[in-house]
Every structure is written in C-alpha cells, then in structure tokens.
Amino acid sequence: MPLSAYLIMSALLFTIGVIGVLIRRNPLIIFMSIELMLNAVNLSFVALSHFLDSADGQMFVFLVLTVAAAEVVVGLALIVSIYRRRHNIDVDEMNIMRG
Amino acid sequence: MTFDIVSFIVLAVATTATALGVIAFKNAVHSALSLILTLLFLALFYLQLQAMFIAVVQILIYAGAIMVLFLFVVTMLAPDQNESDLKDAIPWQRIVGGLLGLVLVAALSYELFTGAQITGPKAAAGNSLTQAVTAYHGDTQAFGMALFHGFLFPFEVTSLLIIVAILGALVFGRRAN
Numbered sequence: 001m002p003l004s005a006y007l008i009m010s011a012l013l014f015t016i017g018v019i020g021v022l023i024r025r026n027p028l029i030i031f032m033s034i035e036l037m038l039n040a041v042n043l044s045f046v047a048l049s050h051f052l053d054s055a056d057g058q059m060f061v062f063l064v065l066t067v068a069a070a071e072v073v074v075g076l077a078l079i080v081s082i083y084r085r086r087h088n089i090d091v092d093e094m095n096i097m098r099g
Numbered sequence: 100m101t102f103d104i105v106s107f108i109v110l111a112v113a114t115t116a117t118a119l120g121v122i123a124f125k126n127a128v129h130s131a132l133s134l135i136l137t138l139l140f141l142a143l144f145y146l147q148l149q150a151m152f153i154a155v156v157q158i159l160i161y162a163g164a165i166m167v168l169f170l171f172v173v174t175m176l177a178p179d180q181n182e183s184d185l186k187d188a189i190p191w192q193r194i195v196g197g198l199l200g201l202v203l204v205a206a207l208s209y210e211l212f213t214g215a216q217i218t219g220p221k222a223a224a225g226n227s228l229t230q231a232v233t234a235y236h237g238d239t240q241a242f243g244m245a246l247f248h249g250f251l252f253p254f255e256v257t258s259l260l261i262i263v264a265i266l267g268a269l270v271f272g273r274r275a276n
Contacts, residue, residue: 001107004211006148009111011207013118013137015200020122022196028127028173032134035165036118039141042157050148055232058153058242059250065160066257070264072165076172077271083176084274 006047013040025091027079031072038068106147114140127173131166138162150237 013036020033042061049057082094117140120133138161145154232241246254 001103005107005111006144007211008208009114009144011211012115012204015204015207016115016118016122018203019196019200022199023193024122026127028169028176029122029130032121032130032169035134035161036121036137039138039161043141043144046145046148046150046153049150050233053233055237055242055245058150058232058237059246059253061150061153062156062246063250063253063257065156066261069160069165070260072168073264074267074271076168077268080172080176081271 003047003051007044010040010044010047013037013043027082027091027094030091031075031079035068035072038064103147110140110143110147114144128170131170131173134169135162135166138166149233152237152239152242154237 017033017035017037017040020036021030024030024033042064045057045061045064047057049055049061086093114137117133117136121130121137124130124133138157142154142157142162145151145157232238232245235241
C-alpha cells in the first residue's frame, strides 16, 4: 500500500477523535477520544518510519506511549476527584475553577 | 488484488468502524470496549508496517494496562448514567462539531493525497542503528540497541515523567479533609 493510504487512515482516526472531543459531554469519553488522536499520530509515525526505512518514528511512538500512560493516570485521577466532590461528571457543568 | 491491499482495506474498515463506535455508544463501558478493539486493529496495522516491537507494546500497554485503568474508572463512576438523561446545554454543538470534523478530514486528506510523496534517497533520515531496526522488521534486539544508543536521554526523561505522573495521581487521589 502507498504511504498516503496509511496517512489518510491516520487523518480519519484523528478526525474521529476530534469529533468525539467536540460532541460528547462525558469526560471519560472525551479522554478516550484523546487516546484515539494519539494513536492516529502513532500510526502516521510508524508508517513514515516504514517508508523512510528509519526507526526514528518507532522510537517516537515508544515515547508517545509513555506520555499517554502518564496523561491517562493524571487525567483519570482528576476525573475521580471531581466526581467525589460533585457526584456529576458532565463537562458542561464544570465551569468554575475552584472546588 | 493482492493480500496486502485486501488486508489493508479490511483493517481500515474495522478500525474506522470501531473508532466511530467509541464516540457513538451511549454507554461509556461500550465505548471503552470499542476503543480496545480499535487499539488491537492498530497493532495489526503496525505488524503490517513491520514494527513488531511496537505492535506488541501497543497490545500490552495500551490495550492491556491503560484500558484496564479506563474500564476500572468507568465502572466505578456510575456506568448506567447515560448522557441522554442529562439535559443538553448546547444543543447545536453536535451538528457544528460534525461539520467541523468533516472539514478537517477533507483538508487533511487533500493535503496528504497531494503532498505525501517520499522524494530523494530512501534512507536519508536514519543512521545505521535505526536502519537495523527496519532491516530486522522492528525486532526487540535491534530496537533496544537503537533506543539505548541514540535515544538514551529521552528514555531517561521518560522515567522522570512517570514519577511525576505517579505523584500527581497520589495528590489527586488523596481524600480531602
């Protein structure tokens, strides 16, 4: 398959993630959409690494994986602590920056 | 059609369908399960692109560890509370969000379709260690050699990042008095 096929697949996944962030109001699903966007970028990294015959892209994917893991840990802890305080996780109602 | 094209198309359709499932399911548990399938299909894409180590890491860390954490939190925070029960504060955001998404995918596809060509010598970007990784189809030994010789500093910074993330989770998870 040509490189552009993989890159368009990656663009499609990224867009699905963006739409998820825009239209959903459950912060957990917004988080999953962010994961989807990270994975879309990972796919384009691996595809470029394959077609350029260099593993630099795969190294980046490895580092993006650890960043994603750290992000999920902190984000989920944040959501749990918001839920503990307010018993409601609708993002439209989280509009004040104090507890 | 060769096996290559057929497998790409099957994988692309499956990945897109499950990714749409992530943002379409009402129940967050179903979204999480759909995301796990998407990540598994992406691992198959990585195998197709001859990145063995990345594919295995994708399954172990993403579809395994990260998604277990997700499902744990989703089931902890009232899984049966559907979004449709809540009133929609901004009713037009679905339509506008969908339209903006269509604009984005059209723009990205146009750019990639017209711009994505590799010109010049193929191996211009890498040194010998990272070329060994692609030569051995991304196997773990070559990957480790390249990682610990060319990317040692980013790798060490990663450990700092993980420690900071653990401390952050501890601070947020502490019960406020």
